[in-house]
Amino acid sequence: MSEKKIDLSQVSDGYHAFAELYRERSALTAALARSALAGVGYAYTLQDEQPGFDGYRTVLYIDLPTGQVSWHFSDADAADFLQGIPDAGKPYDGHDTATKYLRVEAFAKGGGW
Numbered sequence: 001m002s003e004k005k006i007d008l009s010q011v012s013d014g015y016h017a018f019a020e021l022y023r024e025r026s027a028l029t030a031a032l033a034r035s036a037l038a039g040v041g042y043a044y045t046l047q048d049e050q051p052g053f054d055g056y057r058t059v060l061y062i063d064l065p066t067g068q069v070s071w072h073f074s075d076a077d078a079a080d081f082l083q084g085i086p087d088a089g090k091p092y093d094g095h096d097t098a099t100k101y102l103r104v105e106a107f108a109k110g111g112g113w
Contacts, residue, residue, distance in 0.1 A: 001004075024101060024104075027101065027104045027105045027108045028104060028108075030108035031064070031104050031107045031108045034107065034108065035062075035064075036108070042062070042063045042089065043060065043061065043062045043063075043085050043086070043089075044060075044085060044086045044089030045058050045059060045060055045061070045078070045082055045086070045087055046058075046059050046061065046063050046086055046087070046088075046091075046092075047059070048072065049074075052062055053072060055074055055075055055089070056072040056073065056074050056075070057072075057075070058072070058073045058075070058078035058082065059071065059072050059073070059092075060073055060078075060082060060085065061089055061092070063089070063090060063106065064103060064104070064107045064112060065111070065112025066103040066106040066107040066111050066112040067093070067095065067099075067103040067112075068090065068092070068093045068095060068103075069095070069100045069103050069104055070092065070095070071099065072105070109112065
């Protein structure tokens with residue numbers, strides 16, 4: 001009997017496939033590197049008061065040349081990683097997750113300069 005080979009790129013946590021998570025991480029780290037090198041964009045945090053975000057109310061916003069992107073942070077991660085980032089900025093522009101990652105990928109590829 002042969003073992004069924006699992007395609008790890010398709011393994012999912014129920015929300016995101018492994019390959020999707022690696023793609024997002026790659027784009028984010030490239031964008032971060034470009035930001036550090038170029039000194040572009042602006043980062044700030046706001047508190048999300050919508051129901052359902054208990055423990056994840058801090059939102060990190062980054063205004064990239066390709067558009068606004070944002071991520072919710074757990075309270076613990078916000079305390080660890082967001083020290084020194086301003087608490088004010090532009091309001092949420094209504095982007096969805098797909099648009100966010102299109103903006104990150106465009107910036108990571110050198111867009112918006």
